[in-house]
Amino acid sequence: MVENFFEYNKEKCHEIGLYFLVEPLDSEEKLLQDEFIGIEEYFNTEKYGKFKLIFRWFTMEQLDDIVLKPKFLKDALKKIPEHPKHIHTS
Numbered sequence: 853m854v855e856n857f858f859e860y861n862k863e864k865c866h867e868i869g870l871y872f873l874v875e876p877l878d879s880e881e882k883l884l885q886d887e888f889i890g891i892e893e894y895f896n897t898e899k900y901g902k903f904k905l906i907f908r909w910f911t912m913e914q915l916d917d918i919v920l921k922p923k924f925l926k927d928a929l930k931k932i933p934e935h936p937k938h939i940h941t942s
Contacts, residue, residue, distance in 0.1 A: 853870055853938050854871065854922065854940075855867070856922045858922070873932060886908075888908075890907055892905050915930070922941060924939060
């Protein structure tokens with residue numbers, strides 16, 4: 853579990869994120885397919901509208917070359933703990 857404190861569009865945000873280790877059911881090829889799109893409705897849709905999110909899988913070797921948020925993920929994905937952990941970022 854991660855408590856992530858950050859500022860977005862001049863508003864202070866407190867995100868609670870749960871991250872899980874998963875494995876593909878049938879083929880790693882599916883993980884390397886083209887990107888896919890998701891729509892997220894921001895907590896203040898009237899002010900900010902909806903966000904188009906682009907999702908894509910990356911290999912561990914590509915982590916240093918991409919922008920990844922929250923920032924702690926780049927290091928955390930390289931040393932995944934054996935047991936649940938509470939991470940606090942600011």
